[in-house]
Structure formats: structure tokens, C-alpha cells
Amino acid sequence: MRRPFRKIGRRFFxxxxxxWTILVNFQEVGNKLKIIAAILFLFLSxxxxxxxxxxxxxxxxxxxxxxxxxxxxxxxSLPILENVVSIIKANPGAWKEIIIEGNSDGRESPRTxxxxxxxxxxxxxxxxxxxxxxxxxxxxxxGDAHPVASNDSDEGRAKNRRVxxxxxxxxxxxxxxCIPTKKVECPPVAEC
Numbered sequence: 001m002r003r004p005f006r007k008i009g010r011r012f013f014x015x016x017x018x019x020w021t022i023l024v025n026f027q028e029v030g031n032k033l034k035i036i037a038a039i040l041f042l043f044l045s046x047x048x049x050x051x052x053x054x055x056x057x058x059x060x061x062x063x064x065x066x067x068x069x070x071x072x073x074x075x076x077s078l079p080i081l082e083n084v085v086s087i088i089k090a091n092p093g094a095w096k097e098i099i100i101e102g103n104s105d106g107r108e109s110p111r112t113x114x115x116x117x118x119x120x121x122x123x124x125x126x127x128x129x130x131x132x133x134x135x136x137x138x139x140x141x142x143g144d145a146h147p148v149a150s151n152d153s154d155e156g157r158a159k160n161r162r163v164x165x166x167x168x169x170x171x172x173x174x175x176x177x178c179i180p181t182k183k184v185e186c187p188p189v190a191e192c
């Protein structure tokens with residue numbers, strides 16, 4: 001029995017793919033190509049992050065945590081905020097605006113909880129606005145409406161006292177693609 005994909009697997013991907021190709025040979029040809037394309041995509045995505053392909057816009061995955069009942073930025077959060085500033089400065093024009101989402105745990109009354117989450121987002125907004133970043137910043141306070149952990153334990157409440165960042169991406173351009181015009185070269189002028 002001939003195994004055509006085994007040779008290709010060794011030549012292009014090394015011997016680690018040959019175990020996959022033995023399994024692939026029992027499938028239909030269409031499924032073989034889908035599996036190989038998926039493995040190739042996973043392999044390339046490990047070499048180059050998808051953001052560098054232009055497929056995915058950059059994200060800000062940083063989270064700032066606070067003490068209970070406080071809107072003061074903790075000293076251990078300052079390097080995280082500097083990282084956020086560097087991400088924003090490294091990607092100018094990637095976001096239409098950045099929403100600073102304030103959250104709190106469920107210890108306070110709902111009105112106090114929303115007010116505290118807005119104060120936390122305001123503290124982060126003031127810090128970022130001093131950093132001279134060129135993007136619109138907006139804040140929202142959710143109170144305890146968006147918990148990431150249970151408020152039944154101290155650890156869960158500590159995770160819920162946070163500020164997160166959400167980027168709003170600009171809409172894709174609806175202009176027609178630019179079609180280059182042909183250059184018309186004039187014939188050389190004869191010298192007198």
C-alpha cells in the first residue's frame with residue numbers, strides 16, 4: 001500500500017507529522033487536505049503570532065485589581081499600566097476607542113458598588129490620560145454585574161475588584177479598492 005502523504009510529511013514538516021499522516025491515509029482525500037491545512041495553520045501560527053498576519057487586531061488582556069472599598073491604584077499595578085500604555089502606543093490607530101470597564105465585588109450596596117466601579121475606572125482613565133496616548137478613552141462602571149469568580153470567598157471577591165480594557169475597533173473601510181492607473185510614457189522628444 002502506497003502512502004503518498006508520508007513522504008511529504010517528512011520532507012516539509014519533519015518526522016513529527018508522520019504519525020498524523022498514517023492516520024490521515026485512511027480518510028478521504030478531501031479530509032486529508034483539511035487536516036493537513038489545519039496542522040499547517042497551527043504550525044505557522046506558532047512561528048508568527050496571528051496579529052502579525054494582519055488577521056487579528058491587537059488586544060489588551062491586562063487586568064488591574066484593587067483593595068476592597070478602594071479606588072486607589074496599588075503600586076504593584078503600575079508596571080501593568082505601563083505595559084498597557086506601551087501596547088497602545090505601539091499600535092496607533094488600532095482602536096477607535098478604548099473602554100475602561102470598572103467592576104467591584106458584591107460587598108457594598110448596588111448604588112455604592114456602581115459608584116466605586118466608576119471611581120476605579122476614573123483612576124485608570126486619569127493615569128492613562130497623563131501618558132499622552134492618542135486614542136479616545138471612555139469609562140464604564142458595572143458594579144458587581146460582571147463577576148469573573150464567585151463572591152462567596154475572599155479570593156473570588158478579590159478577582160472581581162478589577163478594571164479591564166476593551167478595545168473598540170474602527171469599522172472597515174467601505175471605499176472601493178484602489179486600482180492603480182497605467183502610466184503612459186511619452187515618446188522621447190527629438191532634439192533639434
